Amino acid sequence: xxxxxxxxxxxxxxxxxxxxxxxxxxxxxxxxxxxxxxxxxxxxxxxxxxxxxxxxxxxxxxxxxxxxxxxxxxxxxxxxxxxxxxxxxxxxxxxxxxxxxxxxxxxxxxxxxxxxxxxxxxxxxxxxxxxxxxxxxxxxxxxxxxxxxxxxxxxxxxxxxxxxxxxxxxxxxxxxxxxxxxxxxxxxxxxxxxxxxxxxxxxxxxxxxxxxxxxxxxxxxxxxxxxxxxxxxxxxxxxxxxxxxxxxxxxxxxxxxxxxxxxxxxxxxxxxxxxxxxxxxxxxxxxxxxxxxxxxxxxxx
Numbered sequence: 001x002x003x004x005x006x007x008x009x010x011x012x013x014x015x016x017x018x019x020x021x022x023x024x025x026x027x028x029x030x031x032x033x034x035x036x037x038x039x040x041x042x043x044x045x046x047x048x049x050x051x052x053x054x055x056x057x058x059x060x061x062x063x064x065x066x067x068x069x070x071x072x073x074x075x076x077x078x079x080x081x082x083x084x085x086x087x088x089x090x091x092x093x094x095x096x097x098x099x100x101x102x103x104x105x106x107x108x109x110x111x112x113x114x115x116x117x118x119x120x121x122x123x124x125x126x127x128x129x130x131x132x133x134x135x136x137x138x139x140x141x142x143x144x145x146x147x148x149x150x151x152x153x154x155x156x157x158x159x160x161x162x163x164x165x166x167x168x169x170x171x172x173x174x175x176x177x178x179x180x181x182x183x184x185x186x187x188x189x190x191x192x193x194x195x196x197x198x199x200x201x202x203x204x205x206x207x208x209x210x211x212x213x214x215x216x217x218x219x220x221x222x223x224x225x226x227x228x229x230x231x232x233x234x235x236x237x238x239x240x241x242x243x244x245x246x247x248x249x250x251x252x253x254x255x256x257x258x259x260x261x262x263x264x265x266x267x268x269x270x271x272x273x274x275x276x277x278x279x280x281x282x283x284x285x286x287x288x289x290x291x292x293x294x295x296x297x298x299x300x301x
Contacts, residue, residue, distance in 0.1 A: 007050045011083060014076035016043040017055065021073040025062035047072075077151020078274060085280050100129030103282040106153035108139035108201070109226055110246035111269065115157065119289045126289075130282050138226070139202045145170060145272040155273040155283050157290075161204035171278050173287065174270040174301030176294045180207065181248060182258040183231070184240040191258060195221040195239040199230050203244075207265035217242070231255060245297040268301055 019029035020040065030037045048055050055069035065073055081104075088101035107116055112134055120132050135153065137144045142164055144156035149167035160172055184191035198220035211217065222239060224230045227247035234241050235254045244267055248257060271290055277283050294300050 009047055009050060009076075011080065013043055013047050014080055016040055017047060017069075017073050017076045018080065020044060020056060020063055021065050021069070024064070026058075028062070074150045078276065081151060081154065082276055085277065085282075089281055100127075101282065102131045102133055103286060104152070104154045105132055105134045105157070105286070106137045106144040106147035106155075107134060107157040108144055108159070109136055109228070110244070110249070111157040112136045114246050114249040115269075115290075115293065115295060119286070119293050122292075123286055123289050127282070127285050130285065132286075140200050141202075142167070143202050145172075148272050148274055154277050154280075155271055155286060158270060158272045159202040159204065160268040160270040160272075161206075162202040163205070163208075164202070166272065169275055170272050171275050172270050172272045174268050175290055176269055176298040176300050177266045178244045178246055178269050178295075178298050180242050180244050180260060180265045180267070182240060182260055183234050183243050183248065183251070184256050184258065185235060185237040186254055186256045188237075188240075188256065191240045191256070192216050197222045197224065197230050197233045197239040197241045199224045199227060201227070203265070203267045207267055210263070210265040211242075246295060248297075249295070269298075270301065 015033065016029065016035075019032050020026060023029045023032055026040045026044070027037050029035075030040045033040070044056060051068070051072060053068040053072075054066055055072050056063040057066055084101065091100070105116070116134060120134075123130060123132065135147070137147055137156075139159055142149070143162075144153070144158045145164075145166060147153035148156045148170055158172070160174060166172055182191060184194060188194065196218050200223070222233060224233060227243060230241050230243065231247070231251060233239060235252055242260070242265075246269070251257065271287060273283050273287075
């Protein structure tokens with residue numbers, strides 16, 4: 001039997017690294033794990049010695065991960081999650097029901113509101129042992145895929161083909177193409193002449209190229225944090241917006257929707273998971289339900 005190397009980090013050391021990063025300090029991590037502050041400090045020093053890098057910047061205000069620490073903590077989260085999955089799937093297999101335990105899902109707002117509810121309803125019906133836990137994350141920059149890369153989610157509903165490349169160690173699959181439309185207050189004779197209300201959310205390169213080629217689109221006069229705020233401003237007559245289909249599900253009667261034509265921009269919505277978890281029973285079960293769902297107005301990838 002192979003011996004454990006002195007440089008290997010044990011699960012309890014990984015939990016300490018994650019706790020310090022999550023709580024922002026050694027004292028808070030000690031309280032969270034039921035240990036003494038000196039035990040936390042000793043564990044972190046031991047991990048830094050084994051890795052050969054400083055993982056946290058210590059200061060009066062607490063402890064912040066260094067660049068090396070961020071990498072270490074992300075891997076620690078993913079390793080600890082794999083240990084949880086190992087236990088859950090082994091227990092499930094012993095009972096001929098391998099689909100059980102928590103499933104952490106990261107989703108952007110419109111996907112969480114209009115895509116996931118029927119998907120999760122079917123998932124629970126077929127796999128009552130799975131416990132979905134949904135976290136809404138802004139689809140900006142690293143977005144929902146970044147949650148998987150950092151070990152905070154098992155699977156993400158994400159926009160694919162954006163300007164931010166998929167982090168190493170992750171795999172993705174397309175689900176459907178989501179078209180954009182022009183939205184404006186009902187009764188506007190020339191909605192294209194209105195000021196632009198915009199918000200930052202990831203989109204594919206085709207959408208960016210289409211946008212750049214439209215000389216009628218002005219610079220945004222208002223930028224909102226999410227699509228709900230955009231719709232509220234549009235409904236109030238403060239401007240027009242160009243928005244994807246999921247954001248337009250159930251829009252109020254005061255909002256008009258105008259098709260942008262056959263060359264309208266689209267973005268691809270898909271899922272992202274880690275290569276380690278892609279084969280897990282819970283992730284595969286969710287992917288099956290996602291693939292079976294194409295929202296109205298969208299086309300299967």
